[in-house]
Amino acid sequence: MTAAGPAGTAPRPAGRRITAGRVALLLSTIAGSYWVANVVTGWLARLLVAAAGWQNGEATILSCLIGIIVCAALVVWVFAHRSPIRACLALLAWGAIATGVGWVVPDSFGLVAMGPPA
Amino acid sequence: MSGGSRREALTWLHRWLGLALGALLFAIFWMGTLAVFDREIDRWMMPSTRLAPTGAPLSADTVWQRFRAEATGSPLWVLTLPSEREPVARVQFAPVDSAARAIRIYGSHKGIPLPRERLAILLIDPANGAVLPDPGTRGATGFFFPFHWHLMLGEGSVGQWIVGLAGLAMLISILSGLIVHRDLFTQFFTLRAAKRGGRLTLDLHNAAGVLALPFHVAITFSGLAIFYFLYLPAPLEHTHQGGERQLFVESRSGYSRPKAGRPGEMASLDAMIARAETLWGGGRAARVSITYPGDVAAYVQVTRTVEDRVVNDPRPVYFDAASGTLLKFAPIRPVASAQRYIAGLHFTGFNHWLLRWLYFIFGLLGCAVIATGGLFWLQRQRKTGGPSRALAAAEAAIVASTTGLIGATVAYLLANRLLPPGGSERAEAEVVVFGLAWVAFAAHAVLRGRAAWREQCAMIAAGGLAAVACNAWLTGDNLVRTLGRGDWAVGGTDLVLLIGAALAGWSALRLGRAAPARANLVTRASAR
Numbered sequence: 162m163t164a165a166g167p168a169g170t171a172p173r174p175a176g177r178r179i180t181a182g183r184v185a186l187l188l189s190t191i192a193g194s195y196w197v198a199n200v201v202t203g204w205l206a207r208l209l210v211a212a213a214g215w216q217n218g219e220a221t222i223l224s225c226l227i228g229i230i231v232c233a234a235l236v237v238w239v240f241a242h243r244s245p246i247r248a249c250l251a252l253l254a255w256g257a258i259a260t261g262v263g264w265v266v267p268d269s270f271g272l273v274a275m276g277p278p279a
Numbered sequence: 280m281s282g283g284s285r286r287e288a289l290t291w292l293h294r295w296l297g298l299a300l301g302a303l304l305f306a307i308f309w310m311g312t313l314a315v316f317d318r319e320i321d322r323w324m325m326p327s328t329r330l331a332p333t334g335a336p337l338s339a340d341t342v343w344q345r346f347r348a349e350a351t352g353s354p355l356w357v358l359t360l361p362s363e364r365e366p367v368a369r370v371q372f373a374p375v376d377s378a379a380r381a382i383r384i385y386g387s388h389k390g391i392p393l394p395r396e397r398l399a400i401l402l403i404d405p406a407n408g409a410v411l412p413d414p415g416t417r418g419a420t421g422f423f424f425p426f427h428w429h430l431m432l433g434e435g436s437v438g439q440w441i442v443g444l445a446g447l448a449m450l451i452s453i454l455s456g457l458i459v460h461r462d463l464f465t466q467f468f469t470l471r472a473a474k475r476g477g478r479l480t481l482d483l484h485n486a487a488g489v490l491a492l493p494f495h496v497a498i499t500f501s502g503l504a505i506f507y508f509l510y511l512p513a514p515l516e517h518t519h520q521g522g523e524r525q526l527f528v529e530s531r532s533g534y535s536r537p538k539a540g541r542p543g544e545m546a547s548l549d550a551m552i553a554r555a556e557t558l559w560g561g562g563r564a565a566r567v568s569i570t571y572p573g574d575v576a577a578y579v580q581v582t583r584t585v586e587d588r589v590v591n592d593p594r595p596v597y598f599d600a601a602s603g604t605l606l607k608f609a610p611i612r613p614v615a616s617a618q619r620y621i622a623g624l625h626f627t628g629f630n631h632w633l634l635r636w637l638y639f640i641f642g643l644l645g646c647a648v649i650a651t652g653g654l655f656w657l658q659r660q661r662k663t664g665g666p667s668r669a670l671a672a673a674e675a676a677i678v679a680s681t682t683g684l685i686g687a688t689v690a691y692l693l694a695n696r697l698l699p700p701g702g703s704e705r706a707e708a709e710v711v712v713f714g715l716a717w718v719a720f721a722a723h724a725v726l727r728g729r730a731a732w733r734e735q736c737a738m739i740a741a742g743g744l745a746a747v748a749c750n751a752w753l754t755g756d757n758l759v760r761t762l763g764r765g766d767w768a769v770g771g772t773d774l775v776l777l778i779g780a781a782l783a784g785w786s787a788l789r790l791g792r793a794a795p796a797r798a799n800l801v802t803r804a805s806a807r
């Protein structure tokens with residue numbers, strides 16, 4: 162199956178366009194998953210310290226270990242979703258919201274200072 | 280999305296992650312598998328260190344007195360005591376005024392940057408404290424192991440990030456593979472050895488993947504968990520303002536204080552070791568480090584061996600260097616302990632030969648899973664798409680990254696036996712030989728197409744046999760002699776090389792028989 166290319170050029174195979182689109186989706190998904198996992202683990206670490214009274218080091222290690230699994234699971238979740246493109250967009254939106262909340266509301270819930278790192 | 284199309288999307292994810300990062304993953308798995316026996320390969324590559332274990336413990340004070348003048352002013356002085364797997368002691372420091380002592384470039388130590396170009400690593404005979412001649416090689420601990428975790432691009436470099444990305448891709452591939460290959464158990468018991476081509480390759484891919492699945496999950500996750508602070512920096516920035524050292528001091532019961540800049544004395548290191556061993560309540564010391572040797576604020580860290588346990592917790596004990604008084608000894612906290620357990624699963628510091636062999640075999644199975652995945656894709660493309668330039672390039676890349684890498688490793692071992700004696704230049708020459716051999720194997724794969732599989736297998740077989748023969752000829756340590764005296768490090772490396780050569784030779788013969796059969800089929804089809 163082929164699709165018409167720009168005027169005067171040979172038609173491009175549809176399979177190649179689909180693959181290029183999926184590669185872009187994969188890269189966006191990996192970047193988005195990493196972004197979300199990193200921001201959320203940062204929150205989690207501070208939450209454990211501030212709310213549960215954990216030692217800084219302990220909170221850092223646990224949240225990072227969870228973050229690694231979350232990052233991999235998010236990529237699989239996007240591709241297992243009914244619409245991977247929509248799931249990927251949602252992921253990127255979560256990343257933006259999570260980061261934005263941290264910058265705009267530095268003292269969320271009066272519990273954890275989620276502002277940008279000192 | 281229906282179940283079918285979900286599975287299709289995940290199959291696509293599994294396939295493309297494998298294809299894009301398969302070569303890199305194979306290299307990481309291959310080097311990691313070799314690093315399981317890095318100390319043993321070191322003995323093979325460094326004949327001067329093939330020493331019989333001595334019963335008497337090495338005096339750290341004697342070794343320190345020997346290097347005191349040179350090490351004073353160095354940021355760090357480290358003595359690694361001999362062990363069952365490594366019968367020589369090792370001293371590391373940055374000499375202030377002795378360019379001649381600079382043997383090998385090694386990097387930093389526990390976050391303390393050491394001047395790379397002037398770092399000395401000296402091997403000590405524990406029987407008499409004599410400095411052994413420079414082995415003139417990085418060995419396996421200085422090449423296979425660092426290649427495994429940072430691709431020889433340096434600690435904290437882009438290489439470590441690339442390895443991290445590959446690890447994440449492996450984890451995603453495993454997760455998606457579990458969903459794609461729904462009938463795991465059925466697939467595990469399905470090996471249609473009589474079938475040829477794609478079907479057999481896929482069966483091998485599935486069987487090897489399922490057999491070592493827990494290992495692959497554990498080893499991939501633990502590899503990522505070792506450098507958690509690097510790969511996910513946000514928590515560290517929130518809790519420690521980006522201070523890695525502060526995190527280690529806190530979570531691993533570390534200790535640190537600044538240099539005073541005034542000269543100081545040194546109390547007995549042997550007494551500190553004895554005190555540390557009492558505090559541990561069992562287990563012997565593995566390493567003694569002096570931070571700022573010769574300074575009044577110098578402190579000594581004594582760490583425990585981890586060869587009798589899985590958890591990679593060396594339980595550091597800190598002493599004031601001048602007085603020998605205890606500065607700090609505290610157990611690490613539960614989460615840090617869990618992380619060290621996960622890291623220990625990856626490091627295989629423990630002395631358990633059956634487990635070590637299982638790690639080696641499962642590591643090879645990991646290599647097989649990655650290679651057969653690429654091969655299956657290739658065979659399917661050949662069937663559905665026919666020959667094309669892109670397919671030829673993909674095949675060359677797969678050949679170069681699998682048999683080419685194995686061939687380059689054999690060339691590295693051969694260079695170790697054949698290059699004339701020398702110091703650090705010789706060690707670097709071996710690495711250059713490895714790189715050139717890999718490039719040559721890649722060029723051969725491009726030029727020879729499908730025939731490259733067979734020819735490279737034959738070259739690996741010949742190289743493996745030559746390495747064993749050269750070892751026997753140049754060091755006098757033939758298999759009968761090494762196994763006769765119970766030297767399993769050298770004898771075992773020879774044996775594995777022979778088994779590898781036999782397998783490569785068998786593969787070359789099998790592929791040689793398959794090639795004319797394929798040609799006959801094509802001839803018959805075109806005649807029709």
